[in-house]
Amino acid sequence: MREFTYHRAASIADLSPDATIIAGGTNLLDLMKLEVMAPPALVDITHLDLGGVEPEGEGLRIGALVRNSDLAAHPVIRRDYPVLSRALLAGASGQLRNMATTGGNLMQRTRCPYFYDRRMACNKRDPGAGCAAIGGVTRNHAILGASDHCIATYPGDMAVALMALDAVVEIDGPTPRRVPLADFHLLPGDTPHLETVLEPGEIITAVILPAPPGGQHRYRKVRDRASYAFALVSVAAVIATDGGRISHAALAFGGVATKPWRDPEVEALLKGSEPSDALFREAADILLRPARDWGENQFKIPLLRRALIATLRDATGMETAA
Amino acid sequence: MTRHLRVDGPTHDDRLDHMAQGILGQPLNRLEGPLKVTGWAAYAAEARPANMVYGVLVQATVPAGKVLEIGDAPGALAVIQDKRMVRYAAQGMDQKGPTSGPDQIEYMGQAIALVVAESFEAARHAAQNIAVRYKVSSVPVEPEAVTPELPPKKQSAAGDVDKAMREAAVTLDQVWHTPSQMSAAMEPHAAIAEWDGDQVTIRAALQMLSSNRKQMADALGIKEQNLRLLSPYVGGGFGSKLGINAEAVSAAIAAKELGRPVMVAMTRQQVFDLAHRRSETRQRIRLACDADGRLTGIGHEVLVSNLPSSEFTEPVAQATPFTYQAAHRQVVHAVARIHRGCAGSVRAPGEAVGVTVFECAMDELAEAAGIDPVELRLRNIPDVEPTTDRPFSSHKLAEALREGARLFGWSNRKPTGQQVEGEWMIGMGMAAAVRVNMLVESRARVTLTQDGQAVVETDMTDIGTGTYTILGQLAAEMLGLPIEQVEVRLGDTNFPPASGSGGSFGAASSGNSVYLACEEIRGQIAKAMDCDEADLTLQDGMARAGNVARLLSDLIDGQISGEGHLQPGKTEKSHRQATWGSHWAEVAVNRWTGEVRVRRMMGVFACGRVLNEKTARSQCLGGMTFGIGIALTEAMEHDSRDGHAVSRDLAEYHIPTHADVPPLEVHFLPERDAYVGPLQAKGLGELGICGAGAAVLNAIHNACGVRVRHLPATPDKIVAGLKD
Numbered sequence A: 001m002r003e004f005t006y007h008r009a010a011s012i013a014d015l016s017p018d019a020t021i022i023a024g025g026t027n028l029l030d031l032m033k034l035e036v037m038a039p040p041a042l043v044d045i046t047h048l049d050l051g052g053v054e055p056e057g058e059g060l061r062i063g064a065l066v067r068n069s070d071l072a073a074h075p076v077i078r079r080d081y082p083v084l085s086r087a088l089l090a091g092a093s094g095q096l097r098n099m100a101t102t103g104g105n106l107m108q109r110t111r112c113p114y115f116y117d118r119r120m121a122c123n124k125r126d127p128g129a130g131c132a133a134i135g136g137v138t139r140n141h142a143i144l145g146a147s148d149h150c151i152a153t154y155p156g157d158m159a160v161a162l163m164a165l166d167a168v169v170e171i172d173g174p175t176p177r178r179v180p181l182a183d184f185h186l187l188p189g190d191t192p193h194l195e196t197v198l199e200p201g202e203i204i205t206a207v208i209l210p211a212p213p214g215g216q217h218r219y220r221k222v223r224d225r226a227s228y229a230f231a232l233v234s235v236a237a238v239i240a241t242d243g244g245r246i247s248h249a250a251l252a253f254g255g256v257a258t259k260p261w262r263d264p265e266v267e268a269l270l271k272g273s274e275p276s277d278a279l280f281r282e283a284a285d286i287l288l289r290p291a292r293d294w295g296e297n298q299f300k301i302p303l304l305r306r307a308l309i310a311t312l313r314d315a316t317g318m319e320t321a322a
Numbered sequence B: 001m002t003r004h005l006r007v008d009g010p011t012h013d014d015r016l017d018h019m020a021q022g023i024l025g026q027p028l029n030r031l032e033g034p035l036k037v038t039g040w041a042a043y044a045a046e047a048r049p050a051n052m053v054y055g056v057l058v059q060a061t062v063p064a065g066k067v068l069e070i071g072d073a074p075g076a077l078a079v080i081q082d083k084r085m086v087r088y089a090a091q092g093m094d095q096k097g098p099t100s101g102p103d104q105i106e107y108m109g110q111a112i113a114l115v116v117a118e119s120f121e122a123a124r125h126a127a128q129n130i131a132v133r134y135k136v137s138s139v140p141v142e143p144e145a146v147t148p149e150l151p152p153k154k155q156s157a158a159g160d161v162d163k164a165m166r167e168a169a170v171t172l173d174q175v176w177h178t179p180s181q182m183s184a185a186m187e188p189h190a191a192i193a194e195w196d197g198d199q200v201t202i203r204a205a206l207q208m209l210s211s212n213r214k215q216m217a218d219a220l221g222i223k224e225q226n227l228r229l230l231s232p233y234v235g236g237g238f239g240s241k242l243g244i245n246a247e248a249v250s251a252a253i254a255a256k257e258l259g260r261p262v263m264v265a266m267t268r269q270q271v272f273d274l275a276h277r278r279s280e281t282r283q284r285i286r287l288a289c290d291a292d293g294r295l296t297g298i299g300h301e302v303l304v305s306n307l308p309s310s311e312f313t314e315p316v317a318q319a320t321p322f323t324y325q326a327a328h329r330q331v332v333h334a335v336a337r338i339h340r341g342c343a344g345s346v347r348a349p350g351e352a353v354g355v356t357v358f359e360c361a362m363d364e365l366a367e368a369a370g371i372d373p374v375e376l377r378l379r380n381i382p383d384v385e386p387t388t389d390r391p392f393s394s395h396k397l398a399e400a401l402r403e404g405a406r407l408f409g410w411s412n413r414k415p416t417g418q419q420v421e422g423e424w425m426i427g428m429g430m431a432a433a434v435r436v437n438m439l440v441e442s443r444a445r446v447t448l449t450q451d452g453q454a455v456v457e458t459d460m461t462d463i464g465t466g467t468y469t470i471l472g473q474l475a476a477e478m479l480g481l482p483i484e485q486v487e488v489r490l491g492d493t494n495f496p497p498a499s500g501s502g503g504s505f506g507a508a509s510s511g512n513s514v515y516l517a518c519e520e521i522r523g524q525i526a527k528a529m530d531c532d533e534a535d536l537t538l539q540d541g542m543a544r545a546g547n548v549a550r551l552l553s554d555l556i557d558g559q560i561s562g563e564g565h566l567q568p569g570k571t572e573k574s575h576r577q578a579t580w581g582s583h584w585a586e587v588a589v590n591r592w593t594g595e596v597r598v599r600r601m602m603g604v605f606a607c608g609r610v611l612n613e614k615t616a617r618s619q620c621l622g623g624m625t626f627g628i629g630i631a632l633t634e635a636m637e638h639d640s641r642d643g644h645a646v647s648r649d650l651a652e653y654h655i656p657t658h659a660d661v662p663p664l665e666v667h668f669l670p671e672r673d674a675y676v677g678p679l680q681a682k683g684l685g686e687l688g689i690c691g692a693g694a695a696v697l698n699a700i701h702n703a704c705g706v707r708v709r710h711l712p713a714t715p716d717k718i719v720a721g722l723k724d
């Protein structure tokens, strides 16, 4: 670990473009020990007034410091946004969720093992160095949204559910602004070191949820062990049916793409249609049209397809999962 | 006085069953449990001798070659390069230090130097950033890329398996792959070395102190008498602490050079690079049987790997020669010399992956022959060891199979793919469990004081297995004392040298030495009582013989002590010694995603005398859990370009979590094995692993019809075999 200064922020004004925010520390500290991240200055935001889950309009405002475990257990979240609660509970472990914050979770970095290993070339860690993952062990890399510069997945679960809920990220800084989550994470392109639209000196202060969407909520996470593993593939689904037809369909995908993934064409196909296996297969075809594999992660293409079909069958009442 | 026993013949006298205290075998809680849960049990890295500094290993960033130059480490006290530093860990029971000379790089991640600083953080920073110049060589890192060696001693054949295959009514010929695996003990490897003149004391995380002391003395070039090792508490080993490794050797070298105590603790990532891995295996199994399922041919061809300079090779087919009979048999053991991290003993070396794969093959043969898998096994159990005609010391496989089938409800098993609950396909599977049994020379000293306190001392280790407790129970039983009056001291080379913990031989080997030491003391008490030792009853601090009863305190003047010394003897050769059992599993496979959930799992085991029902059971629970890991989750992947271990932490290397493990059921078959010493107890911990994964994999097939032959059976591999 490199030496760094530590400062506890008393107000948002204490933030500076030179200091890296630390919240729960569950991701940042691991990376600092390995010197994958080596910030010279840390600013601890855990004493700022950024907690609380409050009504905002017809929706909710979730403070950036709300812990993952508290958010998952929040009665309004469980009642009105169960997909979020389920996604949170599918992530990490109880101990980690007790520490992890809403803002930190959105900002968590990839688990690409080559990113974590400073012996290996990595464009994300060291722009221009090359990507050691390509040609190496790519089992858990992205099939969607990757570039020849970086094929790492966005690993989180919470953001996948938030995508399906049309969440908006509230940002404070020199110019306070709100950014739809769909626009918050960036594709790697040829700048994989740039992961979000957040600028130095800015902070996530809250996540805003619109009015509850109703319908059936599912979060299906397929992973290598039953708990405490990142997704191979995950599907967040909010589906409503009306008179035998799908009236609302919001779908987001994790573990497969370089950012929380959503495909409007898939949803457009589903909306207004009668649920059927043929329809779901067509939805999967559309979703996977841009998919590209890197060898070992080829299996994610059929697995994502199957996970999507199973989730849709389940959410539309064609089959119960349990 | 020392009571010595070489196990040259049987012990038919079940005298431990007739002792009066009645504590042996009882499910006592672990004696050191409260210390552990309150944090008072100090592990290797938890001491803080005055003036201590911290060392962090510098690791090679190339797969092979030579270190030309190591740069400076600003902020550090020293960069230590010493030709005595070791390239990898010693193998279990080695009598010498492992290959030294860290300048010569044999694998990516090898330790090449040590940086020492006033804080761990400073040392780590320096070690991570130090500039090293290399002369890089290009080397093979993939087992299939080289022509393997065929060590002559490790090949065996009788009859003609090819012919048996041609002529048999039913045959099976398939290839399985298992990946490298890591022991993944909770406590990372660590050591603190401190010199006093020419005497060095090393607190370390080690499993086998008496051989570790020899290895360390050899590695450092010092006399054994000048070296004391302390490992009173070890946070799991699973083979990875059988031999000394770079952290302890370099701590001792640095401490001498700096004249200060030095701690070297590996980071979790370093453990994955530097601890022994279990070799990946490629196993071709050929089986031939007649229409009734009687085996006529057995072929087991194994490919494993290791570094060119290491002698160890995973004994994958170790149990194949004696588990089932067949006239035609062949074992081929090939070794690919490649440059991945050093391979060594990891949790039941050999059978953990060998029996697992073989028992999958038996399941496939049963299916092909249309015979129930339990029945197929029952029909092929030999009366004597097939390859040598030696008798078995005891043999409980048939009983374990029948009893297991009954307890598990095997008769309710449905044909493949016939049981469906919602998205889940349900299936049952089973496998035989078998593991070779070993005894290892072991010594212990027991001292009994006038106030009725017994102290057991041996350099045996307790790596979380329950050694403190069972040795305490043995002494309490033999000397007729409540357990509170027995103190067990372990993990110090100042005590008599023991077997150490490994290969499941620790409990029986060290237990027998404590038994013998107690016999010696009993002899002295009998003398004071003026009776034969055989007529002596000791209970609750009283000695009785005939109608004489006396307080122990009246018989002892000051204290009496005795040493026990056990050596394996002729029964090692005269009898095939093994432990037996059966594994049973019920799984659910998700028909969409291929996820597997083990719903029920049971093991039936025969391991001779059970010394403590609870710690024995815990050993089996751990073993069966590792079986789930082998079947479903554990894989250490290597980069095909440079061989480095890619998953290097416990988030990415998947040990089963609680959610992966259903309530496990364990049953012991009552057994006394006469050929394994007076305790009549055999090894146990590893038996729980051997075959457990096969029960899971066979259940997956019964559930959904998919055979996964590339372990572990992760969702991708199951889905590949499922219909849309």
Ligand SMILES: Cc1cc2nc3c(=O)[nH]c(=O)nc-3n(C[C@H](O)[C@H](O)[C@H](O)COP(=O)(O)OP(=O)(O)OC[C@H]3O[C@@H](n4cnc5c(N)ncnc54)[C@H](O)[C@@H]3O)c2cc1C
Binding pocket: A020, A021, A022, A023, A024, A025, A026, A027, A028, A029, A030, A045, A064, A090, A091, A092, A093, A096, A099, A100, A101, A102, A103, A104, A105, A106, A107, A108, A155, A156, A157, A158, A198, A202, A203, A204, A205, A228, A229, A230, A231, B651
């Ligand atoms: C072993 C392990 C397993 C895990 N498994 C999963 C899993 O299965 N699914 C999953 O989704 N996650 C998983 N995680 C990740 C976990 O969810 C994240 O580590 C956690 O959410 C990060 O939150 P934090 O508050 O601790 O962030 P920190 O570590 O404090 O910060 C992370 C990053 O966010 C930035 N940051 C924090 N707060 C703000 C803010 N308010 N505004 C701007 N920037 C901010 C920091 O500067 C830093 O770069 C796992 C983590 C570990 C260690």
Ligand code: SF4
Binding pocket: A110, A112, A113, A114, A115, A121, A122, A123, A124, A125, A130, A131, A132, A133, A134, A149, A150, A151, A152, A192
């Ligand atoms: S995939 Fe991305 S994160 Fe991984 S090594 Fe390549 S550039 Fe780095």
